Amino acid sequence: MNSAIKTLFQHQHGFIVSKIMFTASELGVFDLLKSEKLLTAGTIAERLGTSPTGMERLLDACVGFKFLRVERKEKEGLYGNTDLADLCLAKTSPKSQYNYMKLCSEFFYPNMHYLPDAVREGKNQSELIHGISSDHIFDAFSRSEEGLQNFIDGLGDSWSLYGKEVLSAFDLSNFPLVCDVGGAVGALAKECISLYPKSTVTIFDLPEVVERVKKHVVFSQEYQITFQEGDFFKDPVPEANLYLLARVLHDWGDEKCVQLLTKLYKACKPGGGVLISETILDEDRTGPLVAHLYSMTLMVFTEGKIRTASEFSGLLSAAGFKDIQVKKGSVCNAILGRK
Ligand SMILES: C[S@@+](CC[C@H](N)C(=O)[O-])C[C@H]1O[C@@H](n2cnc3c(N)ncnc32)[C@H](O)[C@@H]1O
Numbered sequence: 001m002n003s004a005i006k007t008l009f010q011h012q013h014g015f016i017v018s019k020i021m022f023t024a025s026e027l028g029v030f031d032l033l034k035s036e037k038l039l040t041a042g043t044i045a046e047r048l049g050t051s052p053t054g055m056e057r058l059l060d061a062c063v064g065f066k067f068l069r070v071e072r073k074e075k076e077g078l079y080g081n082t083d084l085a086d087l088c089l090a091k092t093s094p095k096s097q098y099n100y101m102k103l104c105s106e107f108f109y110p111n112m113h114y115l116p117d118a119v120r121e122g123k124n125q126s127e128l129i130h131g132i133s134s135d136h137i138f139d140a141f142s143r144s145e146e147g148l149q150n151f152i153d154g155l156g157d158s159w160s161l162y163g164k165e166v167l168s169a170f171d172l173s174n175f176p177l178v179c180d181v182g183g184a185v186g187a188l189a190k191e192c193i194s195l196y197p198k199s200t201v202t203i204f205d206l207p208e209v210v211e212r213v214k215k216h217v218v219f220s221q222e223y224q225i226t227f228q229e230g231d232f233f234k235d236p237v238p239e240a241n242l243y244l245l246a247r248v249l250h251d252w253g254d255e256k257c258v259q260l261l262t263k264l265y266k267a268c269k270p271g272g273g274v275l276i277s278e279t280i281l282d283e284d285r286t287g288p289l290v291a292h293l294y295s296m297t298l299m300v301f302t303e304g305k306i307r308t309a310s311e312f313s314g315l316l317s318a319a320g321f322k323d324i325q326v327k328k329g330s331v332c333n334a335i336l337g338r339k
Pocket residue numbers: 136138155156181182183184185204205206209230231232233245246247248251
């Protein structure tokens with residue numbers, strides 16, 4: 001098969017790869033194998049309450065995609081986690097992506113079905129997905145306790161993978177007061193404090209989010225994290241030396257982004273700045289592929305979009321920020337603008 005045909009085949013079936021990983025995660029395979037190391041398919045099936053044949057086939061597929069490994073002893077296979085599974089795929093993994101996979105599997109996966117509608121109409125499909133017309137994906141999630149919890153927990157997971165990279169792209173040690181605007185579950189705030197222990201971080205988010213985060217997330221004493229409830233379009237934001245704005249602008253159109261950035265510019269202490277963390281589209285708009293994945297997702301669920309570095313610079317300049325610098329990372333990038 002030539003490489004173009006191989007690419008075609010791979011992408012035609014890409015959604016099945018996601019579903020294999022989500023299914024093993026949902027059934028608890030990675031968690032069981034993280035604690036028990038090597039088990040036969042029969043034992044895994046029994047412990048997780050599934051059929052032995054179904055489980056064996058799922059385990060073999062997971063081995064094929066390198067989520068699991070297998071040691072064959074005579075006729076029996078002993079299955080175990082790969083390093084990737086131990087690190088990221090179990091609930092108790094040190095860099096667990098369990099909640100994000102749950103959000104992808106239960107929400108993004110079925111609703112990407114509406115992509116052709118979004119392209120046809122040029123607007124998000126929240127009316128079809130949630131039964132309400134809304135500019136922001138969040139309005140729909142916040143209507144149910146469980147939906148809200150899944151959303152904020154899911155988003156938090158990725159910062160254990162990319163948080164340090166984003167926060168160390170620039171030296172932020174001279175910004176003692178940090179405000180994480182739309183900081184949700186505080187995952188980036190925690191990474192910020194661990195890298196810059198002299199900083200204090202205020203998480204500014206909608207009241208319903210702050211209420212849940214305070215109730216369900218344990219912030220140990222060593223984290224200098226405080227909370228402020230509010231709507232960043234309507235309410236004042238706290239004064240700070242540095243505003244973190246991670247994966248917030250991609251939810252909004254240009255006008256609203258400039259409105260928010262202008263508010264931050266006015267509240268920012270002299271010499272301070274804003275650190276935007278987003279996936280960035282190349283200037284020729286052909287890649288990276290992860291930017292296209294997010295671009296399509298945002299089209300279905302929000303009024304926002306993925307932007308190029310020069311588009312971010314334009315938004316920051318329109319709000320008054322200067323000395324704009326961009327540092328590219330593996331998935332999430334860092335853009336710093338100064339007051
Ligand atoms: C896509 S999430 C990003 C969360 C977090 N920064 C991260 O990267 O994991 C957007 C966040 O913005 C918050 N948000 C949305 N609209 C808001 C508003 N009007 N005022 C304050 N926060 C808002 C949401 O509650 C949510 O936590």
